[in-house]
Amino acid sequence: MRVAVIAPHPDDEVLGCGGVMARHTAEGDEVFVIVATRGAPDLYSDESVERTRAEARNAHAILGVNETRFLDFPAPRLDVTPGHLIADALAKQFQDLKPERVYLPHHGDMHADHGRIYHAALVAARPLASCPVKQLLCYETLSETEWAPPIASAVFYPTVFVDIAAYLPKKLEAMQCFTSQLKPAPNPRSLAAIEALARYRGSTVSVHAAEAFVLVRDVVR
8 A cells, every 4th residue: 555644744744643654664555754844934944944854754764654755835824825736736746656545634733734734635635536545534633633622623533543552662763753843741742642642542442552533535446
């Protein structure tokens, strides 16, 4: 299987599905990561952008990712970026990489960039005959998904759980690469919180650790 993971910003992908990425590569699947943004020049220096991208590459190497691709849409300003440009860029990536499964952020996340990437990915992955994407799954991102507004349309209701007990150590190891992003406990972007969420999601389906997802579409032929 060919798998694409879309990250609005570096580290979202490891927080959301680092364990699943490690499981995919261990099972022989090809995994590609598409990081959609770079820090806006007036907010982030070139040095800080390159540092974070280097952290992402190191994390992805631990997880066995086949290739990491960086787009250059401005973070945190996707709300003023034309949506068709983002969708077109993602569609080109899908046509090139030909993923059967795509993981993307949840539309209800507090960060507006996440919602913009979600909607652009849906446009890019429209179920047309030429689209290779058959399955779309939304992941949860600590410090974004759980801080969504308390309205039904924004809440993360997981419908798919993947056992990552054997891969949780890899996820935590990969997350340690993001020294610019990690925080001490009890911050949600701490190793303790990441493990706690995996244990909790696992306990809801009687496994030792899991990652949870919302199924958007699954085309079975």
